[in-house]
Amino acid sequence: MSVFLQPIYTQTVGSGGASSITFNNIPQTFTDLFLKVSARDTGAGTQSDFQLRFNGTGSGVTTYSDTVLYGSGSSAVPSRHSGTSVIYISGVPGSSATANTFSNAEVYISNYTSSNYKQVVIDSLGENNATTSFLFIDAGLWRDTSSISSITVVAGVTAIAQYSTISLYGITKG
Amino acid sequence: MSMYPISKTVITSSSSSVINLNSIPSTFAHLQLRVFGQTNRSTYGIDDLYIYLNNDGTASYSSHYILGSGGGVNSGSSYNANYITMPGMMASSTSNSLIFGLFITDILDYTNTNKNKTIKNMGGADLGGTSAGGIYGYLDYDSGCYYNTNVVNSITIGSASGSYWQPGTVVCLYGIQTSNATGA
Numbered sequence: 001m002s003v004f005l006q007p008i009y010t011q012t013v014g015s016g017g018a019s020s021i022t023f024n025n026i027p028q029t030f031t032d033l034f035l036k037v038s039a040r041d042t043g044a045g046t047q048s049d050f051q052l053r054f055n056g057t058g059s060g061v062t063t064y065s066d067t068v069l070y071g072s073g074s075s076a077v078p079s080r081h082s083g084t085s086v087i088y089i090s091g092v093p094g095s096s097a098t099a100n101t102f103s104n105a106e107v108y109i110s111n112y113t114s115s116n117y118k119q120v121v122i123d124s125l126g127e128n129n130a131t132t133s134f135l136f137i138d139a140g141l142w143r144d145t146s147s148i149s150s151i152t153v154v155a156g157v158t159a160i161a162q163y164s165t166i167s168l169y170g171i172t173k174g
Numbered sequence: 175m176s177m178y179p180i181s182k183t184v185i186t187s188s189s190s191s192v193i194n195l196n197s198i199p200s201t202f203a204h205l206q207l208r209v210f211g212q213t214n215r216s217t218y219g220i221d222d223l224y225i226y227l228n229n230d231g232t233a234s235y236s237s238h239y240i241l242g243s244g245g246g247v248n249s250g251s252s253y254n255a256n257y258i259t260m261p262g263m264m265a266s267s268t269s270n271s272l273i274f275g276l277f278i279t280d281i282l283d284y285t286n287t288n289k290n291k292t293i294k295n296m297g298g299a300d301l302g303g304t305s306a307g308g309i310y311g312y313l314d315y316d317s318g319c320y321y322n323t324n325v326v327n328s329i330t331i332g333s334a335s336g337s338y339w340q341p342g343t344v345v346c347l348y349g350i351q352t353s354n355a356t357g358a
Binding site: 011130168 | 204248280288292293316358
């Protein structure tokens with residue numbers, strides 16, 4: 001029987017926070033990958049842009065890009081990044097957002113073992129009990145033909161806050 | 175398998191503007207709600223919805239949205255509100271009795287007592303190129319938060335106009351598990 005949504009890994013941040021979360025040794029047996037992100041940044045600001053990286057690529061690469069539509073609570077705005085070293089998971093609440101409030105984000109990584117470039121779709125939002133809070137829809141691209149074997153999520157400002165949880169799932173088609 | 179059906183509610187008579195899902199088990203990591211529905215709102219082909227948790231209708235919610243009409247897109251918000259708003263999310267029978275709307279709601283970490291409950295709603299309805307009250311359809315993507323760290327044990331979905339849910343409306347609730355492995 002094929003399994004549609006298979007849990008692979010989950011990491012929960014302990015006291016003191018974490019600068020990043022990495023999932024290593026991702027099985028190569030699924031069609032797609034899927035992340036659920038319930039997180040908060042300890043850094044200042046109402047929202048943080050978390051960073052998504054594959055296979056341990058560092059800040060020196062320029063192989064990532066994304067196209068974005070976001071809302072702020074008062075306007076809807078298109079945006080784009082290219083030649084970047086990350087794809088952004090934006091809208092994560094920062095320390096200025098309402099206390100104990102975390103993101104609700106999903107990252108869908110299609111055909112992660114293929115020899116094509118890797119296309120990613122992200123919906124990401126936080127909340128804040130005020131007029132302004134941000135929600136994003138993002139199509140991201142990693143221009144690399146390697147199979148994805150590790151995923152790293154990096155805090156956008158300071159650190160990923162305690163109680164933040166990121167879960168990785170494998171999806172099989174057919 | 176990590177996604178399990180918890181409940182399925184099928185509306186068989188047009189007699190209420192709210193749908194309640196009670197006694198939600200606390201044995202999953204996340205919840206997903208899938209609603210295929212229609213209200214009987216008059217004049218407009220689209221209805222606005224609201225959602226609140228744990229039967230708590232006090233000023234404990236905020237919401238923010240992106241709403242596309244096909245002719246434009248805008249963003250709005252509410253806070254210190256009695257519920258999470260979902261503008262333009264549902265079809266009404268005024269347009270066409272065969273047109274239903276659809277939305278999916280995700281609630282992450284719904285049993286975590288260290289977290290307020292952040293919600294994502296995505297959905298809408300297209301009216302097939304026919305205007306009903308000047309509306310041809312809406313696509314809605316919105317966030318909401320319940321500023322309470324209690325475990326979520328009930329969900330209420332209502333028509334903001336007070337219109338009744340129509341027969342054929344189907345509400346399915348799923349529970350999603352996670353892995354104990356960390357991959358660190």
